[in-house]
Amino acid sequence: MSYARELIDRAVAMNPAEGEFHQAVEEVMLSLHPLFQREPKYQKYRIGERVIEPERQIIFAVPWIDDKGGMRINRGFRIQFNSALGPYKGGFRFHPSVTLGTLKFLGFEQTFKNSLTGLSLGGAKGGSNFDPKGKSESEIMRFCQSFMTELFRHLGPTTDVPAGDIGVGGREIGYMFGQYKRLTAHFEGVLTGKNVKWGGSLARTEATGYGAVYMAENMLKVNKKKLGGMVCAVSGSGNVAIYTVEKLYQYGAKPVTLSDSQGMIHHPAGINLEVLKQVKEVERARLTRYAELCKDAVYTPVKSYPKGRNAVWSVPCQAAFPCATQNELNEKDAKQLLANGCILVCEGANMPSTAKAVDIFLSAGIAYAPGKAANAGGVATSQLEMAQNASMQQWSFEMVDKKIKEIMTQIFTAMHDTAKEFGQPGNYVLGANIAGFRKVADAMIEQGI
Numbered sequence: 001m002s003y004a005r006e007l008i009d010r011a012v013a014m015n016p017a018e019g020e021f022h023q024a025v026e027e028v029m030l031s032l033h034p035l036f037q038r039e040p041k042y043q044k045y046r047i048g049e050r051v052i053e054p055e056r057q058i059i060f061a062v063p064w065i066d067d068k069g070g071m072r073i074n075r076g077f078r079i080q081f082n083s084a085l086g087p088y089k090g091g092f093r094f095h096p097s098v099t100l101g102t103l104k105f106l107g108f109e110q111t112f113k114n115s116l117t118g119l120s121l122g123g124a125k126g127g128s129n130f131d132p133k134g135k136s137e138s139e140i141m142r143f144c145q146s147f148m149t150e151l152f153r154h155l156g157p158t159t160d161v162p163a164g165d166i167g168v169g170g171r172e173i174g175y176m177f178g179q180y181k182r183l184t185a186h187f188e189g190v191l192t193g194k195n196v197k198w199g200g201s202l203a204r205t206e207a208t209g210y211g212a213v214y215m216a217e218n219m220l221k222v223n224k225k226k227l228g229g230m231v232c233a234v235s236g237s238g239n240v241a242i243y244t245v246e247k248l249y250q251y252g253a254k255p256v257t258l259s260d261s262q263g264m265i266h267h268p269a270g271i272n273l274e275v276l277k278q279v280k281e282v283e284r285a286r287l288t289r290y291a292e293l294c295k296d297a298v299y300t301p302v303k304s305y306p307k308g309r310n311a312v313w314s315v316p317c318q319a320a321f322p323c324a325t326q327n328e329l330n331e332k333d334a335k336q337l338l339a340n341g342c343i344l345v346c347e348g349a350n351m352p353s354t355a356k357a358v359d360i361f362l363s364a365g366i367a368y369a370p371g372k373a374a375n376a377g378g379v380a381t382s383q384l385e386m387a388q389n390a391s392m393q394q395w396s397f398e399m400v401d402k403k404i405k406e407i408m409t410q411i412f413t414a415m416h417d418t419a420k421e422f423g424q425p426g427n428y429v430l431g432a433n434i435a436g437f438r439k440v441a442d443a444m445i446e447q448g449i
Protein backbone atom coordinates (compact mmCIF):
# COMPACT_ATOMS: atom_id res chain seq x y z
CA MET A 1 0.00 0.00 0.00
CA SER A 2 1.36 3.48 -0.82
CA TYR A 3 2.31 5.84 2.02
CA ALA A 4 -0.37 8.30 0.80
CA ARG A 5 -3.08 5.61 1.04
CA GLU A 6 -1.86 4.53 4.50
CA LEU A 7 -2.24 8.12 5.68
CA ILE A 8 -5.76 8.46 4.27
CA ASP A 9 -6.81 5.23 6.01
CA ARG A 10 -5.22 6.43 9.24
CA ALA A 11 -7.08 9.77 9.07
CA VAL A 12 -10.39 7.94 8.56
CA ALA A 13 -9.75 5.44 11.36
CA MET A 14 -8.59 8.04 13.89
CA ASN A 15 -11.27 10.64 13.12
CA PRO A 16 -14.54 8.76 12.64
CA ALA A 17 -17.57 10.68 11.32
CA GLU A 18 -15.48 13.64 10.12
CA GLY A 19 -16.27 13.36 6.40
CA GLU A 20 -15.03 16.78 5.35
CA PHE A 21 -11.70 16.19 7.10
CA HIS A 22 -11.34 12.81 5.36
CA GLN A 23 -12.11 14.48 2.03
CA ALA A 24 -9.44 17.16 2.54
CA VAL A 25 -6.79 14.65 3.69
CA GLU A 26 -7.52 12.39 0.72
CA GLU A 27 -7.27 15.24 -1.78
CA VAL A 28 -3.93 16.42 -0.39
CA MET A 29 -2.35 13.00 0.16
CA LEU A 30 -3.22 11.61 -3.27
CA SER A 31 -1.50 14.54 -4.92
CA LEU A 32 1.54 14.18 -2.63
CA HIS A 33 2.12 10.59 -3.83
CA PRO A 34 4.77 11.55 -6.45
CA LEU A 35 6.61 13.62 -3.83
CA PHE A 36 6.62 10.73 -1.32
CA GLN A 37 8.07 8.47 -4.01
CA ARG A 38 10.81 10.94 -4.83
CA GLU A 39 11.64 11.95 -1.21
CA PRO A 40 11.62 8.99 1.24
CA LYS A 41 12.61 11.34 4.10
CA TYR A 42 8.97 12.38 4.60
CA GLN A 43 8.01 8.81 5.43
CA LYS A 44 11.17 8.23 7.47
CA TYR A 45 10.38 11.22 9.70
CA ARG A 46 6.64 10.30 9.82
CA ILE A 47 5.75 13.75 8.50
CA GLY A 48 2.48 12.49 6.97
CA GLU A 49 1.26 11.11 10.31
CA ARG A 50 2.33 14.29 12.09
CA VAL A 51 0.85 16.72 9.60
CA ILE A 52 -2.65 15.18 9.74
CA GLU A 53 -2.73 15.41 13.54
CA PRO A 54 -3.63 18.87 14.91
CA GLU A 55 -1.06 20.03 17.47
CA ARG A 56 -3.83 21.16 19.84
CA GLN A 57 -7.65 20.99 19.78
CA ILE A 58 -9.53 23.24 22.18
CA ILE A 59 -13.24 22.51 22.65
CA PHE A 60 -15.29 24.52 25.12
CA ALA A 61 -18.78 25.56 26.18
CA VAL A 62 -19.99 29.04 25.27
CA PRO A 63 -22.82 30.04 27.61
CA TRP A 64 -24.65 33.30 26.90
CA ILE A 65 -27.89 35.06 27.78
CA ASP A 66 -30.42 35.97 25.07
CA ASP A 67 -32.50 39.18 25.01
CA LYS A 68 -35.35 37.53 26.93
CA GLY A 69 -33.03 36.52 29.77
CA GLY A 70 -32.93 32.86 28.64
CA MET A 71 -29.75 30.82 28.94
CA ARG A 72 -28.16 29.49 25.78
CA ILE A 73 -25.21 27.17 25.20
CA ASN A 74 -23.12 26.72 22.10
CA ARG A 75 -19.93 24.79 21.45
CA GLY A 76 -16.69 26.65 20.71
CA PHE A 77 -13.55 25.30 19.05
CA ARG A 78 -10.02 26.32 18.20
CA ILE A 79 -7.94 23.86 16.21
CA GLN A 80 -4.26 24.85 16.38
CA PHE A 81 -3.18 22.65 13.53
CA ASN A 82 0.44 23.30 12.76
CA SER A 83 3.01 25.86 13.93
CA ALA A 84 6.05 24.82 11.87
CA LEU A 85 6.11 28.06 9.89
CA GLY A 86 4.85 30.63 12.37
CA PRO A 87 2.12 31.52 14.88
CA TYR A 88 -1.21 29.75 14.34
CA LYS A 89 -3.36 31.68 11.88
CA GLY A 90 -6.84 31.06 10.48
CA GLY A 91 -10.34 32.41 10.86
CA PHE A 92 -13.37 31.80 13.08
CA ARG A 93 -16.57 30.46 11.51
CA PHE A 94 -19.93 30.99 13.23
CA HIS A 95 -22.52 28.81 11.50
CA PRO A 96 -24.98 26.15 12.72
CA SER A 97 -23.28 23.54 10.50
CA VAL A 98 -19.90 23.88 12.28
CA THR A 99 -18.52 20.65 13.78
CA LEU A 100 -15.09 19.49 14.87
CA GLY A 101 -14.64 17.81 11.46
CA THR A 102 -15.45 21.02 9.55
CA LEU A 103 -12.85 22.97 11.48
CA LYS A 104 -10.25 20.22 11.17
CA PHE A 105 -10.65 20.20 7.39
CA LEU A 106 -10.34 23.99 7.34
CA GLY A 107 -7.31 24.03 9.69
CA PHE A 108 -5.56 21.32 7.66
CA GLU A 109 -6.11 23.24 4.40
CA GLN A 110 -5.08 26.47 6.09
CA THR A 111 -1.67 25.02 6.99
CA PHE A 112 -0.73 24.52 3.32
CA LYS A 113 -2.45 27.72 2.17
CA ASN A 114 -0.45 29.77 4.66
CA SER A 115 2.74 28.04 3.56
CA LEU A 116 1.97 28.93 -0.08
CA THR A 117 1.83 32.64 0.76
CA GLY A 118 5.57 32.47 1.55
CA LEU A 119 4.87 34.28 4.85
CA SER A 120 5.65 33.17 8.38
CA LEU A 121 2.29 31.67 9.35
CA GLY A 122 1.18 28.43 10.98
CA GLY A 123 -2.29 26.94 10.32
CA ALA A 124 -5.42 27.01 12.50
CA LYS A 125 -9.20 27.38 12.38
CA GLY A 126 -11.91 27.91 14.95
CA GLY A 127 -15.50 28.84 15.46
CA SER A 128 -18.81 27.73 16.84
CA ASN A 129 -22.15 26.23 15.87
CA PHE A 130 -23.68 29.58 16.92
CA ASP A 131 -26.01 31.01 14.24
CA PRO A 132 -25.70 34.81 14.04
CA LYS A 133 -28.76 35.01 11.77
CA GLY A 134 -31.79 36.50 13.48
CA LYS A 135 -29.80 37.49 16.59
CA SER A 136 -29.83 41.05 17.89
CA GLU A 137 -26.69 43.21 18.13
CA SER A 138 -26.53 42.70 21.87
CA GLU A 139 -26.98 38.92 21.61
CA ILE A 140 -24.10 38.78 19.14
CA MET A 141 -21.98 40.92 21.44
CA ARG A 142 -22.70 38.72 24.47
CA PHE A 143 -21.92 35.58 22.50
CA CYS A 144 -18.62 36.99 21.19
CA GLN A 145 -17.63 38.10 24.70
CA SER A 146 -18.35 34.66 26.15
CA PHE A 147 -16.47 32.95 23.32
CA MET A 148 -13.39 35.11 23.92
CA THR A 149 -13.61 34.72 27.71
CA GLU A 150 -12.54 31.11 27.30
CA LEU A 151 -10.29 31.47 24.30
CA PHE A 152 -8.17 34.50 25.20
CA ARG A 153 -5.72 32.39 27.23
CA HIS A 154 -4.76 30.42 24.10
CA LEU A 155 -4.16 33.46 21.85
CA GLY A 156 -1.45 36.10 21.46
CA PRO A 157 0.27 38.09 18.71
CA THR A 158 3.08 35.51 18.41
CA THR A 159 1.00 32.51 19.53
CA ASP A 160 -2.29 32.40 17.63
CA VAL A 161 -3.92 35.23 15.68
CA PRO A 162 -7.47 34.42 14.47
CA ALA A 163 -9.49 36.31 11.82
CA GLY A 164 -13.00 36.14 10.33
CA ASP A 165 -14.69 33.55 8.11
CA ILE A 166 -18.34 32.68 7.43
CA GLY A 167 -20.55 34.56 9.91
CA VAL A 168 -17.63 36.51 11.40
CA GLY A 169 -16.98 39.96 9.96
CA GLY A 170 -15.78 43.31 11.28
CA ARG A 171 -18.55 43.59 13.88
CA GLU A 172 -17.80 40.22 15.54
CA ILE A 173 -14.02 40.82 15.39
CA GLY A 174 -14.65 44.13 17.19
CA TYR A 175 -16.58 42.53 20.05
CA MET A 176 -13.97 39.78 20.45
CA PHE A 177 -11.08 42.24 20.35
CA GLY A 178 -12.79 44.40 22.98
CA GLN A 179 -13.18 41.42 25.30
CA TYR A 180 -9.57 40.25 24.77
CA LYS A 181 -8.36 43.75 25.66
CA ARG A 182 -10.49 43.81 28.78
CA LEU A 183 -9.24 40.43 29.96
CA THR A 184 -5.55 40.96 29.24
CA ALA A 185 -5.13 44.74 29.44
CA HIS A 186 -3.18 44.50 26.17
CA PHE A 187 -4.00 46.44 23.00
CA GLU A 188 -2.17 44.22 20.54
CA GLY A 189 -2.56 42.58 17.13
CA VAL A 190 -4.26 39.42 18.38
CA LEU A 191 -7.01 39.37 15.75
CA THR A 192 -6.97 40.46 12.12
CA GLY A 193 -9.84 41.91 10.12
CA LYS A 194 -10.06 44.74 12.66
CA ASN A 195 -11.64 48.07 11.82
CA VAL A 196 -9.11 50.34 10.07
CA LYS A 197 -9.74 53.01 12.72
CA TRP A 198 -8.17 50.83 15.43
CA GLY A 199 -5.50 48.63 13.95
CA GLY A 200 -7.04 47.06 10.88
CA SER A 201 -5.38 47.01 7.48
CA LEU A 202 -6.78 48.84 4.50
CA ALA A 203 -7.78 46.33 1.78
CA ARG A 204 -8.24 43.40 4.25
CA THR A 205 -11.99 43.43 3.54
CA GLU A 206 -11.37 43.26 -0.20
CA ALA A 207 -8.34 40.94 -0.06
CA THR A 208 -9.82 37.45 -0.55
CA GLY A 209 -12.11 38.37 -3.45
CA TYR A 210 -9.52 40.57 -5.13
CA GLY A 211 -6.88 37.88 -4.68
CA ALA A 212 -9.09 35.22 -6.32
CA VAL A 213 -9.49 37.45 -9.37
CA TYR A 214 -5.73 38.13 -9.52
CA MET A 215 -5.21 34.36 -9.47
CA ALA A 216 -7.71 33.90 -12.33
CA GLU A 217 -5.98 36.56 -14.40
CA ASN A 218 -2.61 34.83 -13.81
CA MET A 219 -4.00 31.48 -14.94
CA LEU A 220 -5.49 32.98 -18.09
CA LYS A 221 -2.33 34.89 -18.92
CA VAL A 222 -0.29 31.72 -19.49
CA ASN A 223 -2.88 30.75 -22.14
CA LYS A 224 -2.76 34.25 -23.61
CA LYS A 225 -6.32 34.98 -22.49
CA LYS A 226 -7.81 37.53 -20.08
CA LEU A 227 -10.91 38.11 -18.00
CA GLY A 228 -12.00 41.22 -19.89
CA GLY A 229 -15.27 40.51 -21.74
CA MET A 230 -15.95 37.20 -19.98
CA VAL A 231 -19.32 36.36 -18.41
CA CYS A 232 -18.67 35.03 -14.89
CA ALA A 233 -20.76 32.96 -12.47
CA VAL A 234 -20.12 33.80 -8.80
CA SER A 235 -21.72 31.93 -5.89
CA GLY A 236 -22.21 33.28 -2.38
CA SER A 237 -23.03 36.86 -1.47
CA GLY A 238 -20.79 37.43 1.52
CA ASN A 239 -17.40 39.05 1.92
CA VAL A 240 -15.56 36.95 -0.66
CA ALA A 241 -18.31 37.06 -3.30
CA ILE A 242 -18.84 40.83 -3.03
CA TYR A 243 -15.18 41.71 -3.62
CA THR A 244 -14.79 39.07 -6.33
CA VAL A 245 -17.64 40.83 -8.16
CA GLU A 246 -16.02 44.24 -7.57
CA LYS A 247 -12.63 43.18 -8.96
CA LEU A 248 -14.19 41.32 -11.91
CA TYR A 249 -15.79 44.60 -13.01
CA GLN A 250 -12.41 46.34 -12.68
CA TYR A 251 -11.00 43.80 -15.15
CA GLY A 252 -13.87 44.33 -17.60
CA ALA A 253 -15.62 41.01 -16.89
CA LYS A 254 -19.36 40.64 -16.26
CA PRO A 255 -20.46 38.74 -13.11
CA VAL A 256 -24.09 37.62 -13.49
CA THR A 257 -24.94 35.41 -10.49
CA LEU A 258 -24.98 35.36 -6.67
CA SER A 259 -26.33 32.91 -4.10
CA ASP A 260 -27.00 32.36 -0.44
CA SER A 261 -28.24 29.38 1.53
CA GLN A 262 -31.85 30.05 0.47
CA GLY A 263 -31.55 30.75 -3.25
CA MET A 264 -29.74 32.35 -6.16
CA ILE A 265 -29.86 35.43 -8.36
CA HIS A 266 -29.34 35.52 -12.11
CA HIS A 267 -28.91 39.07 -13.34
CA PRO A 268 -28.09 38.89 -17.07
CA ALA A 269 -27.35 42.63 -17.25
CA GLY A 270 -24.60 42.12 -14.65
CA ILE A 271 -24.72 42.16 -10.84
CA ASN A 272 -25.45 45.62 -9.47
CA LEU A 273 -22.56 46.05 -7.01
CA GLU A 274 -24.02 49.06 -5.26
CA VAL A 275 -27.30 47.24 -4.55
CA LEU A 276 -25.41 44.11 -3.46
CA LYS A 277 -23.38 46.07 -0.91
CA GLN A 278 -26.49 47.88 0.34
CA VAL A 279 -28.39 44.59 0.80
CA LYS A 280 -25.57 42.56 2.34
CA GLU A 281 -23.31 45.03 4.13
CA VAL A 282 -25.81 47.67 5.26
CA GLU A 283 -29.23 45.96 5.55
CA ARG A 284 -27.79 42.44 6.23
CA ALA A 285 -30.80 41.16 4.25
CA ARG A 286 -31.36 38.09 2.05
CA LEU A 287 -31.01 37.97 -1.74
CA THR A 288 -34.78 38.24 -2.15
CA ARG A 289 -34.22 41.89 -1.23
CA TYR A 290 -31.74 42.23 -4.12
CA ALA A 291 -34.46 40.91 -6.47
CA GLU A 292 -36.91 43.47 -5.06
CA LEU A 293 -34.48 46.28 -5.87
CA CYS A 294 -33.32 44.98 -9.29
CA LYS A 295 -36.46 44.12 -11.20
CA ASP A 296 -34.59 42.59 -14.16
CA ALA A 297 -32.83 40.05 -11.92
CA VAL A 298 -34.36 36.58 -11.51
CA TYR A 299 -34.45 34.94 -8.06
CA THR A 300 -34.65 31.13 -7.80
CA PRO A 301 -35.20 29.57 -4.36
CA VAL A 302 -33.20 26.43 -3.45
CA LYS A 303 -36.37 24.31 -3.57
CA SER A 304 -36.65 25.07 -7.33
CA TYR A 305 -33.05 24.08 -8.15
CA PRO A 306 -32.67 21.11 -10.53
CA LYS A 307 -32.52 17.94 -8.38
CA GLY A 308 -29.10 17.39 -6.79
CA ARG A 309 -27.66 20.53 -8.38
CA ASN A 310 -26.74 24.11 -7.57
CA ALA A 311 -28.57 26.36 -10.05
CA VAL A 312 -25.71 28.89 -10.11
CA TRP A 313 -23.62 26.49 -12.19
CA SER A 314 -26.34 26.06 -14.85
CA VAL A 315 -25.98 29.68 -15.93
CA PRO A 316 -23.75 29.83 -19.03
CA CYS A 317 -20.38 31.42 -18.23
CA GLN A 318 -16.74 31.33 -19.29
CA ALA A 319 -15.38 31.62 -15.75
CA ALA A 320 -16.77 30.33 -12.43
CA PHE A 321 -15.93 31.63 -8.96
CA PRO A 322 -17.42 29.46 -6.17
CA CYS A 323 -17.35 31.81 -3.15
CA ALA A 324 -19.95 30.41 -0.70
CA THR A 325 -19.04 27.20 1.11
CA GLN A 326 -17.63 23.66 0.91
CA ASN A 327 -19.07 21.10 -1.52
CA GLU A 328 -21.36 23.57 -3.29
CA LEU A 329 -20.29 22.37 -6.77
CA ASN A 330 -20.68 18.66 -7.54
CA GLU A 331 -19.88 16.46 -10.51
CA LYS A 332 -23.16 17.22 -12.31
CA ASP A 333 -22.54 20.94 -11.86
CA ALA A 334 -18.99 20.49 -13.18
CA LYS A 335 -20.24 18.71 -16.32
CA GLN A 336 -22.83 21.45 -16.87
CA LEU A 337 -20.19 24.18 -16.57
CA LEU A 338 -18.01 22.45 -19.17
CA ALA A 339 -20.98 21.87 -21.50
CA ASN A 340 -21.70 25.60 -21.31
CA GLY A 341 -18.13 26.48 -22.36
CA CYS A 342 -16.58 27.36 -18.99
CA ILE A 343 -12.76 27.48 -19.25
CA LEU A 344 -11.79 28.57 -15.74
CA VAL A 345 -12.79 27.70 -12.17
CA CYS A 346 -11.19 29.74 -9.40
CA GLU A 347 -12.22 28.91 -5.82
CA GLY A 348 -12.85 31.85 -3.50
CA ALA A 349 -14.37 29.47 -0.93
CA ASN A 350 -12.61 26.58 0.83
CA MET A 351 -13.12 23.19 -0.88
CA PRO A 352 -16.29 24.29 -2.75
CA SER A 353 -15.85 21.60 -5.43
CA THR A 354 -16.38 17.94 -4.54
CA ALA A 355 -13.54 15.51 -5.30
CA LYS A 356 -15.40 14.19 -8.37
CA ALA A 357 -15.97 17.71 -9.70
CA VAL A 358 -12.24 18.45 -9.33
CA ASP A 359 -11.38 15.28 -11.28
CA ILE A 360 -13.69 16.43 -14.08
CA PHE A 361 -12.00 19.85 -14.27
CA LEU A 362 -8.53 18.29 -14.28
CA SER A 363 -9.43 15.73 -16.97
CA ALA A 364 -10.93 18.47 -19.13
CA GLY A 365 -7.69 20.45 -18.77
CA ILE A 366 -9.41 23.74 -17.95
CA ALA A 367 -7.72 26.30 -15.69
CA TYR A 368 -8.65 25.21 -12.17
CA ALA A 369 -7.25 26.82 -9.01
CA PRO A 370 -8.06 25.12 -5.68
CA GLY A 371 -9.17 27.29 -2.77
CA LYS A 372 -5.95 26.92 -0.82
CA ALA A 373 -4.16 28.84 -3.59
CA ALA A 374 -6.96 31.00 -5.01
CA ASN A 375 -8.31 32.42 -1.73
CA ALA A 376 -4.96 32.93 0.01
CA GLY A 377 -5.12 36.71 -0.53
CA GLY A 378 -7.17 37.00 2.67
CA VAL A 379 -4.72 35.36 5.02
CA ALA A 380 -1.77 37.02 3.27
CA THR A 381 -3.31 40.40 4.00
CA SER A 382 -3.94 39.33 7.58
CA GLN A 383 -0.18 38.84 7.85
CA LEU A 384 0.28 42.34 6.40
CA GLU A 385 -2.08 43.58 9.14
CA MET A 386 0.09 41.81 11.75
CA ALA A 387 3.20 43.48 10.29
CA GLN A 388 1.52 46.90 10.44
CA ASN A 389 0.41 46.29 14.06
CA ALA A 390 3.89 45.18 15.12
CA SER A 391 5.50 48.29 13.61
CA MET A 392 2.63 50.59 14.66
CA GLN A 393 2.16 51.78 11.08
CA GLN A 394 -0.69 51.91 8.62
CA TRP A 395 0.01 51.39 4.96
CA SER A 396 -2.05 52.88 2.13
CA PHE A 397 -4.75 50.90 0.31
CA GLU A 398 -2.66 50.99 -2.87
CA MET A 399 0.42 49.62 -1.12
CA VAL A 400 -1.48 46.71 0.44
CA ASP A 401 -3.33 45.95 -2.79
CA LYS A 402 -0.03 45.91 -4.70
CA LYS A 403 1.40 43.44 -2.20
CA ILE A 404 -1.71 41.20 -2.51
CA LYS A 405 -1.27 41.16 -6.27
CA GLU A 406 2.43 40.27 -5.95
CA ILE A 407 1.70 37.49 -3.43
CA MET A 408 -1.01 35.98 -5.67
CA THR A 409 1.40 35.99 -8.62
CA GLN A 410 4.05 34.35 -6.44
CA ILE A 411 1.56 31.63 -5.38
CA PHE A 412 0.56 31.09 -8.99
CA THR A 413 4.20 30.73 -10.03
CA ALA A 414 4.89 28.27 -7.19
CA MET A 415 1.97 25.99 -8.10
CA HIS A 416 2.57 26.34 -11.84
CA ASP A 417 6.30 25.52 -11.61
CA THR A 418 5.78 22.69 -9.13
CA ALA A 419 3.16 21.03 -11.38
CA LYS A 420 5.66 21.21 -14.24
CA GLU A 421 8.50 19.89 -12.06
CA PHE A 422 6.41 16.78 -11.31
CA GLY A 423 5.53 16.20 -14.98
CA GLN A 424 1.88 17.32 -14.70
CA PRO A 425 1.81 20.86 -16.14
CA GLY A 426 -1.46 22.66 -15.47
CA ASN A 427 -2.41 20.37 -12.56
CA TYR A 428 -2.61 23.13 -9.97
CA VAL A 429 -4.06 20.80 -7.32
CA LEU A 430 -0.84 18.81 -7.37
CA GLY A 431 1.25 21.97 -7.75
CA ALA A 432 -0.36 23.79 -4.81
CA ASN A 433 -0.38 20.76 -2.51
CA ILE A 434 3.26 19.81 -3.11
CA ALA A 435 4.54 23.40 -2.94
CA GLY A 436 2.58 24.07 0.28
CA PHE A 437 3.42 20.76 1.95
CA ARG A 438 7.15 20.71 1.15
CA LYS A 439 7.88 23.88 3.12
CA VAL A 440 5.89 22.78 6.17
CA ALA A 441 7.39 19.29 6.08
CA ASP A 442 10.99 20.47 5.79
CA ALA A 443 10.49 22.91 8.68
CA MET A 444 9.07 20.06 10.81
CA ILE A 445 12.11 17.89 10.10
CA GLU A 446 14.50 20.75 10.87
CA GLN A 447 12.73 21.59 14.15
CA GLY A 448 12.81 17.97 15.39
CA ILE A 449 10.08 15.87 16.92
Ligand code: NDP
Binding pocket: 164, 165, 166, 167, 168, 208, 236, 237, 238, 239, 240, 241, 259, 260, 261, 262, 323, 324, 325, 326, 328, 348, 349, 350, 375, 376, 378, 379
Ligand atom coordinates in the same frame (compact mmCIF):
# COMPACT_ATOMS: atom_id res chain seq x y z
P1 NDP B 1 -19.71 35.25 4.60
O1 NDP B 1 -20.32 34.80 5.87
O2 NDP B 1 -19.43 36.68 4.40
O3 NDP B 1 -20.58 34.73 3.37
C1 NDP B 1 -20.83 33.38 3.17
C2 NDP B 1 -21.76 33.23 1.98
O4 NDP B 1 -21.91 31.84 1.67
C3 NDP B 1 -23.14 33.77 2.25
O5 NDP B 1 -23.70 34.23 1.05
C4 NDP B 1 -23.87 32.52 2.75
O6 NDP B 1 -25.26 32.55 2.59
C5 NDP B 1 -23.28 31.47 1.84
N1 NDP B 1 -23.38 30.16 2.48
C6 NDP B 1 -22.88 29.79 3.70
N2 NDP B 1 -23.21 28.52 3.96
C7 NDP B 1 -23.91 28.10 2.91
C8 NDP B 1 -24.51 26.87 2.58
N3 NDP B 1 -24.44 25.82 3.41
N4 NDP B 1 -25.16 26.79 1.37
C9 NDP B 1 -25.21 27.84 0.53
N5 NDP B 1 -24.67 29.05 0.79
C10 NDP B 1 -24.02 29.15 1.96
O7 NDP B 1 -18.37 34.37 4.43
P2 NDP B 1 -17.11 34.64 3.52
O8 NDP B 1 -17.52 35.31 2.27
O9 NDP B 1 -16.07 35.24 4.36
O10 NDP B 1 -16.63 33.13 3.21
C11 NDP B 1 -17.06 32.42 2.05
C12 NDP B 1 -16.09 31.29 1.78
O11 NDP B 1 -14.77 31.82 1.57
C13 NDP B 1 -15.93 30.25 2.91
O12 NDP B 1 -15.66 28.99 2.33
C14 NDP B 1 -14.68 30.74 3.64
O13 NDP B 1 -14.04 29.72 4.37
C15 NDP B 1 -13.85 31.20 2.45
N6 NDP B 1 -12.77 32.13 2.77
C16 NDP B 1 -13.03 33.35 3.34
C17 NDP B 1 -12.00 34.22 3.58
C18 NDP B 1 -12.23 35.61 4.10
O14 NDP B 1 -11.27 36.40 4.13
N7 NDP B 1 -13.43 35.98 4.47
C19 NDP B 1 -10.58 33.84 3.33
C20 NDP B 1 -10.44 32.59 2.65
C21 NDP B 1 -11.50 31.76 2.42
P3 NDP B 1 -26.20 32.73 3.91
O15 NDP B 1 -26.04 34.17 4.27
O16 NDP B 1 -27.55 32.38 3.46
O17 NDP B 1 -25.65 31.77 4.94
